[in-house]
Amino acid sequence: MNENTISTLPPNPDPCLNVKISPELVAQHGLLPEEYDQVLKILGRTPNLTELGIFSVMWSEHCAYKNTRKLLRLFPTEKKDKDSIGQVLVKAGEENAGVIDVGEGWGVAFKIESHNHPSAIEPFEGAATGVGGIVRDIFTMGARPILLTNSLRFGSLESDHVKRLFRGVVHGISNYGNCLGIPNMGGDVYFDDCYEGNPLVNALCAGILKHEDIQRGAATGVGNPVFYVGPGTGRDGLGGASFASRELTEESTADRPAVQKGDPFMEKLLLEACLEMMAIPDLVVGIQDMGAAGLTCSTCETASRGNSGIEIDLDLVPQRETGMNSYEIMLSESQERMLVIVKKGREQEIKEVFEKWDLYAAHIGEVKEGDRMVVRHKGVVVADLPAKSLTDESPVYEQPATEPAHIVDAKKWNLNAVPELPEKSVESSLEKLLAHPTIASKRWVWQQYDHMVMSGCTVEPGSDAGVVHLSIAGIDKRLAISNDCNNRFCYLDPYRGAQIAFAECMRNLACSGARALAVTDNLNFANPNKPEAYHMLKECVKGLADSCSFFDVPVVGGNVSLYNEHGDGAIDPTPVISMVGLIEKAERVTRSFFKEADESIILLGGLPYELGGSYFLQTEYGKKEGTCPNVDLNEEKKIQDFLIKTIDSGNINAAHDLAEGGLLVATAEMLFEKPDLGVDLTLDSLGDSNRLDALLFGESQGRVLVSVSKDKKEDILTAAMQDGLPAVLLGNTTNTGQFKLLVEGNEILDSPVNKLHKIWSEAIPQKMNHN
């Protein structure tokens, strides 16, 4: 690289930007020397500072997926069965969000996105703007947002710092989402030491739209005007995308300006104004939100998708601070802004809509012939780049991968090394599990979210899946949503762990009476340049891709968040899976709670026998070890098909899958909506492990508890047998308020349900209210 080469563009009107592009400056922008060489080759000259900034954000991991693009190609992006519902209308990566068909001419757009790094530094704003960003991705597609969920991961709640992060994140999500008036159906929250200092905040939004109303983020039609809508640009969030593509360090708090500040009221206005504008026939040609990399990303991506050139003038960009230079304006990540391309000659129509909502709609440029993205400031060209070089020509890496030693050890693990659990300890073991924040009630979280606005909430948070009625679209269908990822399994066996996350998510939908349609995933991983971390990333992606193919449930979009490390520690691999499903009929909506006394309780899938990776090992011995439970996708399919079929026939009162904590925790959770009920369970054998702990607390996969009315139990047991599905009658519900359990004739448990309920429901509030 020749440091003395000068840019062939005229000098920038702001003298401070006319600096030599040194190797240090390149490094500060997160570009490797070979990446910079590629920039030189593309341009045939040295970039100026504004252009370097543009390459830096567009080629960051956050925008370019340079370490994951090859892996992501493993995901199926459409359905193999072309006759089934849920066909993909807009595929992953094509637009701001994927869209699937839900019948009757309607589609659902949905996507998950991370805001991990900002939330680690500034939890309230970080989480809030995470919600804002994903909501914009959805309404950009032309969809009316109808639900939100979040997947959250924090360190141990014993730490005051973690409590501050947890409270801040929940408040941020609550503050932003509630103001928008989009129901937040909860999601999942896990607590594990590996997230200390690097919490995960993944936000999902789903929206509904008519097939013909799907909008595209493409700048087409030479001469069409380009509008900037939303509030003015400030210096906040400068280079946020690059920030998110680095490891967090002690000095990261100095990056606080890279965290954006959200204004949910502004977003609500923007949402309504954009939907109103898009409802005007043939007005909007293309639309894209200004999220990561703000004005830069939206201009080059729309031009690239439209195979056009684009030219903008920064003097016309509304600004809320004075003296901003071209570098700052192009890289700002100020929130709640959109780029809109409309038909030439119809400028007045867009202006009128935005005036009604007291917002700016500034005409900042137009679509051009060719393929260049040209940026002017104060009458001077300050950037002139081929748009596609930014979006399509970023480097792609396949990193070296090494299987970490702990994974090799986990496969060799011997259950006999764990001492046998005495019968008298079962009660205290159960109580410890119920008090673990990952398992304990999350009401403290979701009662801060308005989950009932829009009048669609059909199954509130706390059941296996959240369900919203699609009344806003005027159709009598329900959308079910579930999020899942148990990091412990992904750490011990990334391939199986990802399969488990997928299978459990889908099982949760089946337990709710929903048929799975499609997936959005959020791949949260550590630094991919470390071979052990890259191995885990690769294996998780493979496990997930294989599961998607097996079940014919495509991935329609998602997000990758790498470099989730802090100090000496890295997070466990956390490929968060979110799946949407459809429930056609009201009577099929199934919840995970016993309804009354005298229901028969049946365990489908066989007695649990594996203890590896379980929460029991954590709460009892403080260990994250063992062989990850077996996954058999054929068996998984069998149990899910059986569930759906039996729910359709109206024979299931409640269904709940066995997950963290195993059989006893799952049974207790089914009691907790009506703690006056009780259960009498009898197990005649210890099952294959011949161990009490593995039977009662093991986390073997593909197990579901169902309750059915007494007169149906024989039919259901017979039907399961005919399908080759193991099914055991465990007992029945009672009105005693006692949790009773006999194993091989010995009384193991006789606990008041109220006492267990209190432990479970107060665990998180107690920690959060006393500090």
Next chain:
Amino acid sequence: MKVAILQFPGSNCDWDAEHAVKDVLGVPAARIWHKSHLPSETEAVIVPGGFSFGDYLRCGAIARFSPIMNDLKSFAERGGQVLGICNGFQILCEAGLLPGALIRNDCLEFRCVNQKVKLENSNDRFNPEEIGGELILPIAHGEGNYRLKDQTLEELESNGQVLLRYLGNPNGSINDIAGIRNEAGNVYGMMPHPERAVETYHPSLDGLPILKAFLKPVLLNSSVEVSAL
């Protein structure tokens, strides 16, 4: 159109209210933008929930200056029926159409729960005999802690202006007050959301008798057939 549902920037329960009134109860209703006028045929007004003007300054403090509030005030003065729900209640208090103020919940957090409330014997429309004594209604607010000066509170209580009281106070409201009416009996305000309790998949159907009671005078002299009433 008989029922006008006001729409301010930041309103977000306007669709819900319209759905409950129009689709569920079958009463003609429309959303009216805050910069326009109340249509002359308006027979009742619902000020819906949400975050009008982002709750900036104070909840409802900016909405009270919206152009449509002049029409609303004269409509109320003429005896027109007005119901404020959640943020709508806050707006009516700020506008002086109802007494008191709503401040931050005492738990300092937003609360979205299915709330048990007790219906008071307030007037010939709002009383346990007409509606039922105990109801389950959704609440969803961060600022529903009702406050009133001692003397005015005594007046409110002795006039029977309290409509609803919380059973298990979620926000610190004085005297557990969840909803009130004005002295004349034509302006109503409540924090719970009756429009979110009208469908079989909702937590209860207890919103229906509340909305029917509010709309009763309008519909008694109505030519519209309302099967739900």
